Structures are given as structure tokens and as C-alpha cells.
Amino acid sequence: MDTELLRRLATPNDTKIVLCVVDGLGGLPDPRTHRSELETANLPHLDLLAGNSVCGLTIPVDYGVTPGSGPGHMALFGYDPLQHEVGRGVLEALGIDFDLQRSDVAARGNFCTLDAQGKITDRRAGRIPTTLTIELCERLRQIKLPGVELIVEPVREHRFVLVMRGEGLDGSLSQTDPEREGVEPLPVRATSPHAEATADLAHQFVMQARKLLSDQPQANGLLLRGFAKHPDLPSMPEVAQMRAGAFAVYPMYRGLAKLAGMTASAGGGTQESQLDALKSHWNDFDFFFYHFKRADAAGEDGDFHAKVLALEEFDKLVPQLEDLGADVLMIAGDHSTPSQMAGHSWHPVPFLLNSKLGTTDDVDQFHEAACRRGSLGVFPARHVLSLAMAHAGRLMKFGA
């Protein structure tokens, strides 16, 4: 359902909807056992819940498309991820809990090493310690340019974020990182005519930074990539007429929820403390996004066993999620992260929706092959929000 139709049909009521995103949920079979991580794990609570729910598989973006975390979550929040792209610079800023504003343009920065001819000898400046990056970012904050506020924030090792804040900025800029060594950094270029002024400001920043870094043995240059403006999405709480709260340990996921217009809880650094925060805010929101990270991390590490354990850890939280008594409880993934691939993948992701209004569905296990037989079939993840709202009685009839 597109935003305009959702806006037209959405109607508020007293129901509660909980969306649990198990990051990197789906996987692939172990070649020896022919069983996926979900099929291998012991998931008594999820299996029981699947038996009382309608199941299916979600396609995060499109057939064959491997999503990053941005599009994977945006789809579950009801956006068409191909229409609403979240740039790399924006994600990097969200990842350090930076409070990005609607007119900001953000970029990922790397300190790098340049030789006497200005050519790159190390794109990561020998992975200088974070402490030095903090010091160098402090130094770069001296740079002042007319009509724009420049914010430089350290990330980790050689990485930082540059945010340009001001009116009329445009993120359509090419990266200065040539993605190889032995050549000079590229100039910043506007990739749209509206971005000429912003390109000029970014260029001036780079020139002044080079001077300020010239005494550094390793970090005497910098590379910028992923220039992107805040995506300025339609607000999900406004469109769907639901107060929406996000409960996630990692800043990037809180940040993605904030882009969608949700309120992010501080909530602390563990899955349990975030779940406690969710419970304590039960009266404050209608829609709750709860993010569980460890399955993705284990999959990214290529560690099948660790992913199995992460899924079993999530399973133990399920009774608490059920005890919330939500009208609609969903278990979803932003994408698959098969241990076998040690990375994200395009494979459709198991999904369940528990509510009083589910149809019959003979799925009583929660894994890829079982969910495929579910009543929801294989469907685009961007329909999850409208499906949930329908099951919560939050969508009016279309037409007479």
C-alpha cells in the first residue's frame, strides 16, 4: 500500500502492534545437515507462536536484491525502499546517534595517508586509533565556511562523519574516494545542477582540512563518500495515525526509526533493558518496534553455531513479548544473513503475525521452509505495516 492510500484508510483505535525485527533472521541450509540455522535451533516458543499465527516469507526489496540495513528496515516500516533511499552518509551519522536534521547533508569520512605527490598510499591511514581520530576531528572543527555549519564527529579507528548543516544544501555529490591507492583523491563534483553550491562548500572543506592535517605522519589526508541528505520521509506515525516507539540497542536502528518519525527510547545497552523500556512505555505508544541484533552479527561472522545460539536467545524472549498482550505481534527480519555467505542476502525472510484475526494456517514451526507454506505466501516486506494495521482494525474499508 502506498503512503497516500495508507493515509486515507488509517484510523486510530486502542490496539497495540508489536513488530520484532530479528536482524538477519533468514539463513541457508548447512551443506552437511541440509538444515538452516532456524531449522537447527531449538525454538520452542517461536514454534508454538507460529502454530497460533499466520506465516509467510517477506521479500525485503525485490527479487534478487540484497538489502542493506536501511532498505531492510524501511520496508518493514511501510516504505517502498526503492522510492525512499537512505544514503550511506546518513546511516553513518545514525550509527553514532547523531541527531540528523531534515536539511542536513552527511558524508562518511576516512582519514588516509597521502605521499609527497598527493597520491593515496593508505586509504585507511593505517587504521589510526580512535583516540587520534577524536583529536583530529576536534582540529577539523576549526574550519568555518560561509552560510553553513560544519560538524565533524569521530566514529571508530580512521572513520568519521561530516555533516553540513544549512539551508538549500543538496546531497547529490560524487565521492572523493577513488577506492584504490596510488592515485590522488577525486574532486567533489555535483551530480545534479542543484548541488553546485554544496559541492563548492565540500571542496573548500577538503582543501582547508588538508592544510590542517599536513603535519600528520599517517592521517594527512581525508576521503569522503556516501554524501546524502536526510531522506525527509513522510512520518509513519502521522500517516498511520499511530504513536510509534523504537526500542533498539544499536544507534543505527534507533536512527532508522527516527527517520520514519518514531520516538526512540534511550533504553540502555541490552536486549533485556530495551524490552523493559518497551514494557514501561506500553501506555505511551500504539506501535512498538523492537530490534534484536545478535542473529545478524553471527551470520555476518559466518558462524552457523553462533547464529543458532542467537536465535535460541531470541526464543527465550518470546514469552515476554507474548505477555505484552498486543493485539498484533509480529516476528520479522530486515533481510536474511546466511552464515554460509557471511553477509546479507536476497533470500526471502520468515515472518509471522499473531492476532485474533489470522486465517487458518497449518504452519507450526518457525523456519524458512515452514513459513513458505504459510497463508501469507511470499510477499513484499513493505506490506507488513498495512497487514498489521488491518489485523488491528486500524484500516477502514476501501470504497463502498
Place this chain on the structure above:
Amino acid sequence: MDTELLRRLATPNDTKIVLCVVDGLGGLPDPRTHRSELETANLPHLDLLAGNSVCGLTIPVDYGVTPGSGPGHMALFGYDPLQHEVGRGVLEALGIDFDLQRSDVAARGNFCTLDAQGKITDRRAGRIPTTLTIELCERLRQIKLPGVELIVEPVREHRFVLVMRGEGLDGSLSQTDPEREGVEPLPVRATSPHAEATADLAHQFVMQARKLLSDQPQANGLLLRGFAKHPDLPSMPEVAQMRAGAFAVYPMYRGLAKLAGMTASAGGGTQESQLDALKSHWNDFDFFFYHFKRADAAGEDGDFHAKVLALEEFDKLVPQLEDLGADVLMIAGDHSTPSQMAGHSWHPVPFLLNSKLGTTDDVDQFHEAACRRGSLGVFPARHVLSLAMAHAGRLMKFGA
């Protein structure tokens, strides 16, 4: 995935992708046995391959849409067949191995019989022998018009192809065939303002042809239909960054592949010689389109048993296809051709994709009902290319 996204995500590597199109693959159950042609046939190799693959059903164009060979293949080559139509005149030209150029406008021609008042008495001129059509086409080649080259090629019996070659031609022309007898041929009319000049040229051709044919007892007139310009598709090899080769016995399928930018092999006139050609070009291409015709021909004849035999004949080729060692091997159909209907149909078509990165899928037979339970679900055929590229590691991640 649309062309622009595919262009953005495609990345080359050393993998090989084989797409086997079994023309008219899908069918309907025999009313007596309740088993389709695929369910009736003995297909040991396909069943075994299905057991090691992910399966599904493809929708060639849209729900309820029966595709011709053009849209059925275009979808499998990654194009939205509703966006990229291949006109009848173009298909007729491809069918005789005519080397259509990007600016050409082609039309199907029929010789017909006209009475003294110029009214059609036989739309097919008594199906005159091909030898006479060859002679009459030779005669029509005398026609010269300013600024355009006219090419007239015989097809079979009363049928020929007219190709207009020149700059600025437009195929938006109405047909001269009224599709009934007892009336005069219709004038050529431009159906778009840009086609006025082309309409005028086509009209002059018709007038001069009438004079040149006036001594003929049967073939004293002609009818033109299906005017169409070369569809000028984005090149699949360029967009997908794959060298692509086509191996098909029949000229129309080589022609469709050439429209998509593939290189068509000569390869000879049997399925075996085309398969040998494919093997001998293994190092020349990344993507291989192999076409198997006989299943469609048997279905079109309404011969259930012949279609079963054709499928069994294809099954015998499967071990050779597997022995190629492709990273991705797909068995697909351009559309269903149920013997019961003696023609193409809209029914979703069995599909399998074999690769190391397939998910679990408990389908171990290759037929309509089994493939419906497959992990790919029921999906549009135009996603086949991006799915294959994903399984071959040829698509980059979307978003961060």
C-alpha cells in the same frame, strides 16, 4: 528489478549462468487421468535436479495474460514485456533470420486476391506456393521510394515481410488488412503524428505494388499488418555486464535474443547441435540461453502424448546441461502450452534454479503442482534474470 536498478547493482565476475527455455513448458491435466503432461512424463533427471534446486512458478506477463513468444522470452531476459513490446512485423522478420536494424520498420505481408472493384475475395490468395511468393517478392523489389530502402522477403505460401530502412521512420501505422473479405484493403494511416511520413511511404509502396501485381490471377493485391519498429531495447549484456550467447534452432528465438543484445550462434538445426555449440562457446559467454522447441509444437498441435514425449526428450538432455558445471542452471518456460487448449495459455510456468546458494525447498518433482510448493513461490518471469544474477554473486548490495 527495473533496468536502471539492474544497471546500478550489476557487477561482473567469473560465474556462468545457463537459462534453458523449454518452449510451452507448462500444461493442464488430462481430464481422464487428472495429470498434466509434466506429471505424466517420465522425467528422472528433471525430478532429481528439482530436488537439488529451488522451484517456483513464473507468471510470464500478468495474471490471465496469454503471451506470444515475444513477451514470453523478453520477460525471461529481464525486460518488463508490457514496457517493451515486440511488434508482429518485427517477429515475422526475426522468424526468417532477417538481420533487423535499429531504425527499421517491419510489417507482415500477405498476398491476396482482389476482384474488379478492388474488393478482397481471398485474404490469402489461395495460399499460393512459396515459389510464386519468391518470384513476386523479387518483382516488388523494383519499387524505389525517395529516402528509404525497401526490402521485401518471402516467408512461406502467401506470406512475406516488408522492411522499410531509413532515418526517422516510425512504426505507428494502422494495418491495411480489414481481416474480412468483400471489402477493399484499408489505407495505411499514421496512428501517431510522428508517423505521417512513414505512412505516406507505405502507401506509395502499396500503390506501386498493386500495379506490379495487376497481371496476377490470384495474387493481385497485398495486405500489410503488424507494422513495428525495432524495439531498441537496452542491451541486456551491457546492463547486466554479462557476455550473453543464444543457442536456438529456430530463427525467431535467435532473433529475440539478438533484440536483447545477445550473440546468436549459428549452431545448426538440431537441439543436440545447438547444445554442442553451447559447449564449444563455454569460454566466450557468461550467460547462455538455450531454447528447446518441441514441447510447444506438440502442445500447439493439441497432442498430449507428443508433448509428453517432447518433455521426455528434453529430460534426456538434462545430464549434459548439468555437466556444463554452471554456477546457476535454470529450467524455465516462456509460457504454458496445454495440449488440451492446443495453444499458448496464461497458466504459471514451472521453474527451477539450481545453484550453491539455494535455500531449502522440499520439491523433488518437476511439474506444475510440485513447483507451486517451491521456495520461489509464484512470481513474475521478469525477475528470473535478477534472481539468477543474485545466486551467481553478480548483484551488489542495495543500500547500506
